[in-house]
Amino acid sequence: MTTTLKQIGAFSSPPRVGLFVTCLVDAMRPSVGFAALKLLRDAGCRVEVPEAQTCCGQPAFNSGDTADAAVLARHFIETFEGYDYVVAPSGSCVGMTRAHYAEALADDPAWAERARRLGERTYELMSFLVDVMHFAPADVKLDTSFTYHDSCSGLRELGVHDQPRALLDKVSGLTLKPLEGNDVCCGFGGTFCVKYPAISNAVVGEKADAIERSGAKLLLGGDLGCLMNMAGKLKRKGSSVRSFHAAEVLAGMAGGPAIGEEH
Amino acid sequence: MHEATMSFKARAEEALANPTLKIAIDRTTGTAERKRAVAMTQFPQFDAARERGKRIKDHVIANLDHYLLEFERNAIASGAKVHWARTAEEASQIVVALCKQAGAKRVTRVKSMLGEEIGLPHALDEAGIERVETDLAEHIVQLGGDRPSHIVWPSMHRTREQVSEMFKRLHRAPHQEETIEAMVDSARRELRDKFLTADVAISGANFLLADTGATCTVTNEGNAELTTTPPRVHIVTAGIEKLVPSMGHAIAMLRLLVRSATGADVTQYTTFHCGPKQPGDRDGPEEFHIVLVDNGRTRMLREGMKEMLRCIRCGACMNHCVVFRQLGGHVYGGTYPGPMGAVLTPVFDGLEKSRDLPHACTMNGKCQEVCPVAIPLPTLLRGWRDRSWREGLEPATVRFGLGIHTFVASRPRLYRLGTAIAIRVMRLFSRGGLVKGMPGLGAWTAYREFPAPAKRTFMEMYKDQEKGQ
Ligand code: SF4
Numbered sequence: 145m146t147t148t149l150k151q152i153g154a155f156s157s158p159p160r161v162g163l164f165v166t167c168l169v170d171a172m173r174p175s176v177g178f179a180a181l182k183l184l185r186d187a188g189c190r191v192e193v194p195e196a197q198t199c200c201g202q203p204a205f206n207s208g209d210t211a212d213a214a215v216l217a218r219h220f221i222e223t224f225e226g227y228d229y230v231v232a233p234s235g236s237c238v239g240m241t242r243a244h245y246a247e248a249l250a251d252d253p254a255w256a257e258r259a260r261r262l263g264e265r266t267y268e269l270m271s272f273l274v275d276v277m278h279f280a281p282a283d284v285k286l287d288t289s290f291t292y293h294d295s296c297s298g299l300r301e302l303g304v305h306d307q308p309r310a311l312l313d314k315v316s317g318l319t320l321k322p323l324e325g326n327d328v329c330c331g332f333g334g335t336f337c338v339k340y341p342a343i344s345n346a347v348v349g350e351k352a353d354a355i356e357r358s359g360a361k362l363l364l365g366g367d368l369g370c371l372m373n374m375a376g377k378l379k380r381k382g383s384s385v386r387s388f389h390a391a392e393v394l395a396g397m398a399g400g401p402a403i404g405e406e407h
Numbered sequence: 408m409h410e411a412t413m414s415f416k417a418r419a420e421e422a423l424a425n426p427t428l429k430i431a432i433d434r435t436t437g438t439a440e441r442k443r444a445v446a447m448t449q450f451p452q453f454d455a456a457r458e459r460g461k462r463i464k465d466h467v468i469a470n471l472d473h474y475l476l477e478f479e480r481n482a483i484a485s486g487a488k489v490h491w492a493r494t495a496e497e498a499s500q501i502v503v504a505l506c507k508q509a510g511a512k513r514v515t516r517v518k519s520m521l522g523e524e525i526g527l528p529h530a531l532d533e534a535g536i537e538r539v540e541t542d543l544a545e546h547i548v549q550l551g552g553d554r555p556s557h558i559v560w561p562s563m564h565r566t567r568e569q570v571s572e573m574f575k576r577l578h579r580a581p582h583q584e585e586t587i588e589a590m591v592d593s594a595r596r597e598l599r600d601k602f603l604t605a606d607v608a609i610s611g612a613n614f615l616l617a618d619t620g621a622t623c624t625v626t627n628e629g630n631a632e633l634t635t636t637p638p639r640v641h642i643v644t645a646g647i648e649k650l651v652p653s654m655g656h657a658i659a660m661l662r663l664l665v666r667s668a669t670g671a672d673v674t675q676y677t678t679f680h681c682g683p684k685q686p687g688d689r690d691g692p693e694e695f696h697i698v699l700v701d702n703g704r705t706r707m708l709r710e711g712m713k714e715m716l717r718c719i720r721c722g723a724c725m726n727h728c729v730v731f732r733q734l735g736g737h738v739y740g741g742t743y744p745g746p747m748g749a750v751l752t753p754v755f756d757g758l759e760k761s762r763d764l765p766h767a768c769t770m771n772g773k774c775q776e777v778c779p780v781a782i783p784l785p786t787l788l789r790g791w792r793d794r795s796w797r798e799g800l801e802p803a804t805v806r807f808g809l810g811i812h813t814f815v816a817s818r819p820r821l822y823r824l825g826t827a828i829a830i831r832v833m834r835l836f837s838r839g840g841l842v843k844g845m846p847g848l849g850a851w852t853a854y855r856e857f858p859a860p861a862k863r864t865f866m867e868m869y870k871d872q873e874k875g876q
Contacts, residue, residue, distance in 0.1 A: 165865050167816075170826060170865040171830050173861060174863070174865035174869075178865070178868075181869075195870075198815075198817070198819055199812070199816045201816075203809065204812070207792060207801065208789065208794070208795055208796035209796050209806075209809050209813075210796070216813060296769070296770075296772055296773070300772040300773070301772065328729060328773070329729045331769060333771070334769075336766075336767070336768065336769045337850075337851065339850075340416070340767050341851065341854055342416070343730055343733055343734065343767065344769075345854035346423050347769075348854075375856075375858060376856040376858060380854070380855045380856050404856055404859075406840040
């Protein structure tokens with residue numbers, strides 16, 4: 145793939161980006177992390193994946209365990225503070241750092257301020273590629289159709305909507321089939337899906353029906369948690385729709401098994 | 408297991424297993440969602456109006472004592488009698504006592520969620536006073552002997568087919584034709600003479616106007632006028648957060664309320680009441696009472712929930728909530744359902760009894776997006792979760808699990824090792840790309856497949872790659 149210096153835009157030297165792969169990608173689907181790595185490098189970033197990274201603290205925060213969330217928030221801040229930018233292939237983890245770290249650390253003004261300053265430099269992958277790096281993938285080809293689910297945190301906390309579509313539009317051969325209710329929650333909700341599995345199931349059941357009605361061959365999205373939930377339901381229904389993280393497609397890495405396929 | 412958890416979950420599963428309920432919910436909330444969306448396209452100033460609405464409410468809430476006293480002064484000057492109630496019980500007792508004083512045998516009621524909140528239907532029934540619900544949907548709720556399931560459409564949980572059957576069974580002269588008009592006529596025949604023969608009318612208020620002491624009520628059926636005009640005594644019950652400085656402010660709020668609730672520009676009827684019948688008036692009540700209810704509102708103000716007092720009860724948050732749209736309103740177990748109900752019910756019923764409500768939410772933020780006064784509902788719900796955690800109401804297993812998680816996740820080496828082991832264990836249970844029958848994953852795999860992890864973690868592979876380079 146070719147990356148010209150023009151794509152690096154206004155940067156005099158390539159920005160140093162700390163990639164937070166997220167705990168879910170680390171454990172469940174490393175290919176999303178490698179796709180993010182490749183895209184960021186193609187976009188002209190110097191990327192590092194700090195080994196000290198773990199989890200953003202969302203499960204604790206959303207369970208009301210603010211003290212534990214604060215511990216992990218501090219750990220995250222210490223790990224990533226030294227970079228020009230922090231990027232993650234997940235709207236919900238970035239939403240956590242940008243929108244909620246200051247809240248979790250509210251009792252400690254100095255840390256809350258560090259959280260705020262880091263939050264300003266922390267981006268969801270798609271929006272970073274488009275809004276900051278002005279990047280567009282070149283020479284990526286995939287002859288198929290896809291539909292896109294907008295995960296809630298990315299959409300509402302970060303305004304991620306147009307960016308993935310703009311990027312995917314550059315993949316030759318790939319056509320978008322609109323998803324009815326693309327901005328309606330898939331019922332994942334982090335720990336919600338295991339605390340209230342029956343309710344979560346009813347919600348994701350409707351989502352899976354809508355995905356099938358779209359007629360698309362692929363389901364793409366920008367958050368692995370939601371994708372696992374939807375892919376898991378599609379599989380259980382016996383659907384032939386295959387699910388990938390959008391980064392995998394954009395990096396030309398969608399040749400392998402989809403989420404929930406043998407690998 | 409916590410008792411409230413069981414009952415909420417049991418109620419939820421019952422609702423999920425009821426396909427007729429789902430049809431009823433989808434019809435009402437789906438229509439509301441579509442109509443609101445259309446209304447929004449014709450209301451480009453929505454964001455500015457919402458900002459103004461929010462500011463009006465915040466201003467009043469910040470100066471509640473001032474506006475309450477101004478309202479009281481002006482209401483008394485108009486001839487109204489003003490009563491103050493600290494709790495739900497006090498409020499319903501005041502109303503029942505006023506009804507008894509008036510020698511009331513029959514009272515007519517205009518739909519009011521505050522009336523439900525203070526348990527008024529029950530209190531009137533207990534006192535042996537005949538209660539006639541004049542709102543069509545409340546009439547349906549009363550006939551069915553159940554509770555409202557939505558704050559704007561209280562009988563949302565019943566399909567029109569069910570309502571038709573009920574009218575045929577219970578009305579004196581039921582409809583013959585299966586049309587909405589014929590059914591409405593049937594209700595009208597049933598209710599009309601009761602409107603005219605009631606001793607006391609009880610209504611709520613959408614707004615209390617501080618500068619005149621007037622109350623404002625909106626309906627689409629005109630039952631507010633018909634209910635409150637003939638009887639000798641009219642009692643208004645209202646939460647103290649319903650205050651606005653003046654008519655102009657009420658109109659600004661109305662623009663938001665109606666579009667958000669039904670998608671219409673205005674309600675069919677917007678009624679203002681100001682004092683009892685004056686000399687020279689052709690009609691109106693001889694006595695006009697206003698019962699101002701706190702019931703937890705000043706506590707919300709003190710306890711960091713002041714944004715919730717902006718709520719104008721439009722119902723948009725529930726119409727757009729994925730959980731509400733699966734469950735309907737009764738599962739929530741309180742007066743108010745949906746996202747706003749999940750914030751309010753712990754205030755009224757206590758967190759211990761209702762701790763499921765703030766948890767049964769995916770935090771997707773849609774409710775906040777559609778709320779016409781921009782209430783940060785997810786933040787308030789998380790506030791309850793935080794409190795529940797601090798008060799030790801969360802299950803020991805969750806506390807233990809998160810404690811371990813934090814211990815490990817703040818120690819990167821241990822975390823790397825833990826993750827590497829976890830995925831290998833998962834792979835022992837993996838077949839064909841899916842994890843099958845693994846202990847601890849049942850809540851997930853009962854309903855959907857769990858995708859198997861890769862053979863190695865990202866970090867393991869990344870380190871190898873880096874070394875190789
Ligand atoms: S919380 Fe907002 S959306 Fe929900 S009923 Fe109140 S005003 Fe309407």
